[in-house]
Amino acid sequence: MRLTSLRLRLVVVFALVALTAAVSASGIAYWLNRDAVLTRTQNAALNDFRQSLADTTGTLPLRPRCEQLQEAAERMAASTQRYEVLLVDRDREGRSCAAPSGNGRFTLDTVPGTLRTAVDEERPAEVGDGLPYHLYWQRITLDGAPYLVGGTRVIGGGPTGYMLKSLSSEREDLNSLAWSLGVATALALVGSALLAQAAASTVLRPVQRLGDAARRLGEGKLDTRLRVSGTDELAELSRTFNAAAASLEARVEELSAREAASRRFVADMSHELRTPLTAITAVTEVLEEEYDNLDPMVAPAVRLVVDETRRLGTLVENLMEVTRFDAGTARLVLDEVDVADMVTACIDARAWLDAVELDTERGLVARLDPRRLDVILANLIGNALKHGGSPVRVTVRPDDGGLAVEVRDHGPGIPEEVLPHVFDRFYKASASRPRSEGSGLGLSIALENAHIHGGDISAANHPEGGAVFRLRLPVDAARPGTDQPREDTD
Numbered sequence: 001m002r003l004t005s006l007r008l009r010l011v012v013v014f015a016l017v018a019l020t021a022a023v024s025a026s027g028i029a030y031w032l033n034r035d036a037v038l039t040r041t042q043n044a045a046l047n048d049f050r051q052s053l054a055d056t057t058g059t060l061p062l063r064p065r066c067e068q069l070q071e072a073a074e075r076m077a078a079s080t081q082r083y084e085v086l087l088v089d090r091d092r093e094g095r096s097c098a099a100p101s102g103n104g105r106f107t108l109d110t111v112p113g114t115l116r117t118a119v120d121e122e123r124p125a126e127v128g129d130g131l132p133y134h135l136y137w138q139r140i141t142l143d144g145a146p147y148l149v150g151g152t153r154v155i156g157g158g159p160t161g162y163m164l165k166s167l168s169s170e171r172e173d174l175n176s177l178a179w180s181l182g183v184a185t186a187l188a189l190v191g192s193a194l195l196a197q198a199a200a201s202t203v204l205r206p207v208q209r210l211g212d213a214a215r216r217l218g219e220g221k222l223d224t225r226l227r228v229s230g231t232d233e234l235a236e237l238s239r240t241f242n243a244a245a246a247s248l249e250a251r252v253e254e255l256s257a258r259e260a261a262s263r264r265f266v267a268d269m270s271h272e273l274r275t276p277l278t279a280i281t282a283v284t285e286v287l288e289e290e291y292d293n294l295d296p297m298v299a300p301a302v303r304l305v306v307d308e309t310r311r312l313g314t315l316v317e318n319l320m321e322v323t324r325f326d327a328g329t330a331r332l333v334l335d336e337v338d339v340a341d342m343v344t345a346c347i348d349a350r351a352w353l354d355a356v357e358l359d360t361e362r363g364l365v366a367r368l369d370p371r372r373l374d375v376i377l378a379n380l381i382g383n384a385l386k387h388g389g390s391p392v393r394v395t396v397r398p399d400d401g402g403l404a405v406e407v408r409d410h411g412p413g414i415p416e417e418v419l420p421h422v423f424d425r426f427y428k429a430s431a432s433r434p435r436s437e438g439s440g441l442g443l444s445i446a447l448e449n450a451h452i453h454g455g456d457i458s459a460a461n462h463p464e465g466g467a468v469f470r471l472r473l474p475v476d477a478a479r480p481g482t483d484q485p486r487e488d489t490d
Contacts, residue, residue, distance in 0.1 A: 010200040011193055018192030019185070026181035033177055037170050042137065045081045046150050049163040050135055052076045057158045063092045069099035069159060077101035081165065083148075086111070089159035106164045111149055112138055119151040119160060131155060139167070146171050206234040210241060222249035284309045321445055322425070330452055332369040334478055339364045339373075339396055339403055346377040347394075355390035356381060364396060366403055367476040372449040377405070379446040380457075380469045384409040388466055402455070405471040413461040422459045423447045453477040 056072045064072075073085040084106040088098045100106045108116070115138045122132045137150035151162040209226060216224040224245055226238040284306045287294075294302055324330045340360035347356050377394075384392040388409025395406040414422060421427045426440035443457075450457045455473035462468045 010203070011196040014192050014196030014199070015189055018195075019189050022185040022188040026185050030174070030178055030181055034174050037173060038139075038167070041165075041167065041170050042148055045083055045148060045163065045165045046135060046137055048079050048081045049076070049083065049085075049150055049161070050152065052079055053152070053154065053161045057087075057154050057161070060158065062157060064089060064159070065091055066097040066099055069097055070101075072159075073099050073101040076161075076163075083163045083165035086162040086164070087159045088162070106162070108162075110142070110164065111151065111162055112140060114138070115149060115151055119153060119162075203234075206238065210238065213241065213245075217245055217248070222252055280309050281313060315441075319441070322441060322448075330448075332452060332477055333371065334367050335370055336365055337368055337370050337373065338362075339366055339368075339405070342370065342373055343377055343394055343396060343405070346374050347381065350378065350382070352381060352385065352392075355385055355392060357391050357393045359393065360396035361398070364398065364403060365475075366473065367478060368453060368473060369449075369477065372452070373473075376446045376449050376457075376471060379442040380405075380407045380471065383443060384411075384467065384469070387411060399472060402475055403473045405473070407469045407471075408462055408466055410466045413465060414459060414467045419459060419461075423457070 053076065056076050060068060060072060069087045069089060073087045076085040076087075077083065085101040086098060086106050086108070088096070088108065091097050098108055115136055118136045119133070123134070133153040133155055135150060135152040137148060140147050140149055146167040148165045148167055149162065150165075151160065153160045213224050213226050222245065225242050228235050228238045228242065287302045288306050321330075340358075340362050343358060343360060347353055347358065381392060381394060384407050388411030391410065393406075393408045395408075397404050397406075423443050423446075425444045447457050450471060450473065453473050454477055455471065457472075458470050460468050460470075
């Protein structure tokens with residue numbers, strides 16, 4: 001499971017650090033206390049045993065009887081340290097005698113062999129403190145309970161003494177200490193989690209405010225600002241954000257003003273051009289009617305003027321249409337239309353019947369703007385004829401509750417680097433030919449007209465060659481769900 005929340009990651013990190021520190025501290029405290037408790041108990045018992053063995057064996061004969069060893073062991077076991085004693089020696093007949101205190105469960109078999117060997121081994125005089133025998137001890141476990149076993153030989157001749165002391169009370173004390181340290185560790189873990197939560201809230205609250213502000217800024221609310229308090233890094237980040245937001249707001253306002261001025265200029269220029277263009281168009285129409293009577297030297301110039309005037313008129317109309325889209329004033333005039341009849345009428349009006357193959361289903365009626373649909377179809381089919389050549393195939397089919405119009409040519413297709421830009425305004429596929437018969441606005445206007453209907457246009461290359469443009473439209477452009485302005489005159 002991935003930790004995707006920064007708050008959760010902070011809490012986990014705090015908890016892990018606190019847990020590591022608490023466990024380490026508890027472990028160190030436990031082992032220090034354990035060593036101190038066991039060492040204190042061990043030293044007290046061994047020192048008492050050494051002193052008691054010296055005092056008791058000083059009154060025994062050189063070869064004591066077993067009864068005497070038994071009595072001596074009982075006297076030694078009566079110590080306040082509460083340990084059991086085992087005395088081992090040889091009697092007058094040379095027989096070995098092991099006399100335990102109490103109930104006699106403490107035997108030589110209880111004493112580890114390594115300890116007996118160390119106790120019985122006489123050290124050379126030049127080693128250590130020069131004494132031949134020393135007191136040795138070892139911790140063992142009997143029937144699941146901890147014990148301390150110690151032993152030594154009396155120097156100068158005498159019995160060998162062993163002691164057995166239970167460490168159960170010390171183990172209980174250490175278990176209680178372990179439980180206490182465990183509880184303390186758990187409390188430290190809970191406390192660290194609460195502290196981490198508080199720290200995360202303190203740190204993440206400004207970050208959350210910054211994220212909300214960035215989100216509002218991304219939504220276009222450029223007057224968004226953060227309240228700055230303090231002098232830490234988060235406060236400096238808030239100041240930086242405010243400065244960036246102010247700079248962005250100023251820049252956007254500047255660009256918006258420039259864009260608005262540019263739109264007004266284009267709109268005003270288009271309107272201003274219409275008056276002289278109307279006059280020029282009237283003149284060119286007269287010249288075109290008299291074309292057959294013109295001097296052959298003048299006729300080509302007249303034809304050029306007529307064609308360029310028409311091209312200029314189309315460009316002006318396109319510019320005015322673009323300004324309406326940009327200003328948001330474009331409106332739909334909806335009507336019930338037969339899409340197949342609309343496609344046929346568009347092709348017939350432009351004398352494209354010989355160059356276009358039509359594959360449509362009759363009876364596909366939709367509520368659309370006929371003029372704008374004609375503009376879309378004319379641009380798509382005209383673009384296919386211009387760049388792909390005939391035959392151009394137009395297919396109309398129902399599509400997921402809407403309509404789909406596909407225009408395919410059999411030309412070389414669209415270069416991959418051009419595909420993302422085919423609907424861009426004034427885009428030319430070849431930079432070396434900036435002036436061509438088209439204005440570079442046709443496909444852009446077609447796409448805007450599709451969007452205002454709540455539809456879309458996509459461009460791709462067909463696997464078998466040629467370019468394919470797919471127009472998708474709803475069956476009712478007035479249906480709720482699209483946010484484009486429209487006006488129904490029915």
